[in-house]
Amino acid sequence: MRPGTPGILWTVVRRDLLLALRRKSEVLTSLFFFVIVVSLFPLGIGPEMSLLRIIAPGVLWVAALLAAMLSLNRLFATDHADGTLEQMLLAPAPLGLLVTGKIIAHWLVAGLPLVLIAPLLGLQYDLAPHALGVLMLSLLIGTPLLSLLGAIGAALTLGVRGGGVLLSLLTLPLYIPALIFGAGAVEADISGLGATGHLSLLAALLALSAFFAPWAATAALRVALE
Amino acid sequence: MLTATNLACIRGDRRLFAGLGFTLESGGHLYVTGENGSGKTSLLRMLCGLSPPETGEIRWQGETITRLGDDYRKKILYLGHQNALKEELTALENLRIAAALTGATLEDAEGTELLERSGLAGRESLPVRFLSQGQKRRVALTRLLWSRASLWVLDEPFVALDSAAVTWLAGIIAMHHAAGGMTVLTSHQAVAIKGGAAQNLRLSE
Numbered sequence: 001m002r003p004g005t006p007g008i009l010w011t012v013v014r015r016d017l018l019l020a021l022r023r024k025s026e027v028l029t030s031l032f033f034f035v036i037v038v039s040l041f042p043l044g045i046g047p048e049m050s051l052l053r054i055i056a057p058g059v060l061w062v063a064a065l066l067a068a069m070l071s072l073n074r075l076f077a078t079d080h081a082d083g084t085l086e087q088m089l090l091a092p093a094p095l096g097l098l099v100t101g102k103i104i105a106h107w108l109v110a111g112l113p114l115v116l117i118a119p120l121l122g123l124q125y126d127l128a129p130h131a132l133g134v135l136m137l138s139l140l141i142g143t144p145l146l147s148l149l150g151a152i153g154a155a156l157t158l159g160v161r162g163g164g165v166l167l168s169l170l171t172l173p174l175y176i177p178a179l180i181f182g183a184g185a186v187e188a189d190i191s192g193l194g195a196t197g198h199l200s201l202l203a204a205l206l207a208l209s210a211f212f213a214p215w216a217a218t219a220a221l222r223v224a225l226e
Numbered sequence: 227m228l229t230a231t232n233l234a235c236i237r238g239d240r241r242l243f244a245g246l247g248f249t250l251e252s253g254g255h256l257y258v259t260g261e262n263g264s265g266k267t268s269l270l271r272m273l274c275g276l277s278p279p280e281t282g283e284i285r286w287q288g289e290t291i292t293r294l295g296d297d298y299r300k301k302i303l304y305l306g307h308q309n310a311l312k313e314e315l316t317a318l319e320n321l322r323i324a325a326a327l328t329g330a331t332l333e334d335a336e337g338t339e340l341l342e343r344s345g346l347a348g349r350e351s352l353p354v355r356f357l358s359q360g361q362k363r364r365v366a367l368t369r370l371l372w373s374r375a376s377l378w379v380l381d382e383p384f385v386a387l388d389s390a391a392v393t394w395l396a397g398i399i400a401m402h403h404a405a406g407g408m409t410v411l412t413s414h415q416a417v418a419i420k421g422g423a424a425q426n427l428r429l430s431e
Contacts, residue, residue, distance in 0.1 A: 008326065011327065022315070023314060082308055082312065082313070083309065084310045084312060086276060086310065087304070087324065088327065089276060090275075090276070090302065090304055091299065091327040091328060091329075092296040092299040093327070
């Protein structure tokens with residue numbers, strides 16, 4: 001490993017976090033989207049506790065998918081527009097490392113807040129304390145997966161006109177396994193089956209995509225910027 | 227030494243140029259001119275390795291740039307049409323990030339001093355979006371002041387600069403040549419740069 005290689009990863013993470021701090025409205029948009037979408041269901045359905053308990057995992061997870069996707073199109077697009085992405089390509093460091101840094105920053109900004117606020121929202125659905133813990137854990141494993149897979153979509157649609165819609169069409173199918181195992185974990189816990197199986201599968205998916213997604217996103221970026 | 231042989235560029239179904247070649251020696255200076263859309267930026271991006279040429283090859287010290295990879299990227303500095311600045315960050319933060327990406331560290335004091343030399347004294351902690359177009363260009367050009375790259379690839383570096391800044395930049399480029407560096411630049415303004423073996427390359431169909 002060349003000297004300063006981990007330093008470059010850290011530079012990119014810090015840079016994107018600093019940018020997120022200066023553009024608070026963009027960060028808060030996806031968080032509020034999550035909060036509002038999740039809160040609309042109990043209001044629309046009414047205080048039917050047994051029904052709410054059943055739909056809770058699915059609703060929370062679908063809302064998390066959509067919220068994570070809201071901020072995806074900015075992952076590379078703003079850097080592409082102002083020329084900083086080109087400079088990253090020219091940096092004497094592996095591009096995959098820089099992309100990984102951007103994915104980590106995206107998760108910290110768009111994924112982690114969802115994990116932290118999810119238990120509060122789960123209360124509206126009358127979830128038991130243990131189920132709330134499983135919900136948090138499933139989101140903690142699942143949201144990095146969303147950032148990783150989303151980065152591939154964001155890189156593929158970079159510079160494409162109407163890329164935002166295309167990005168959703170491309171990314172949402174990739175999110176299906178995360179949704180199944182994530183929501184499945186909470187459902188299994190509620191019905192007393194134990195969430196371990198689902199969570200292990202989710203973690204396996206995370207490990208797999210942590211290995212392949214930065215590589216795929218990097219390859220897509222190179223093509224997009226040629 | 228930078229050598230390009232038989233380069234061709236195709237955009238869509240239009241051939242922008244073909245059979246293009248040149249050799250740039252240490253201390254040399256290549257001045258690329260041509261009409262709008264004649265492929266100047268495309269050529270510069272090729273020379274940086276950002277896009278592969280349709281045919282031909284580019285060699286640095288006798289070795290193709292694709293094989294050199296990071297070793298070549300260490301040697302070049304590219305300044306494109308865009309300033310590659312984040313509008314929300316200050317001039318100083320932008321510089322420090324640009325430095326960190328090349329693997330160097332830039333202390334605050336050093337960065338402030340460099341920005342002063344670029345005529346941006348007192349504006350180093352202002353978000354870049356509050357700066358004028360010319361000042362933004364100056365921030366971007368400050369990268370030249372501490373760069374250790376030996377090949378500078380500059381796309382329209384003089385755009386948006388006032389006449390004092392044009393002279394200042396021409397001086398910096400001349401110093402770079404005196405130290406054995408090379409420059410490839412495009413410009414619609416004729417700017418005299420002292421020293422260095424200057425070559426002209428006119429792109430036309």
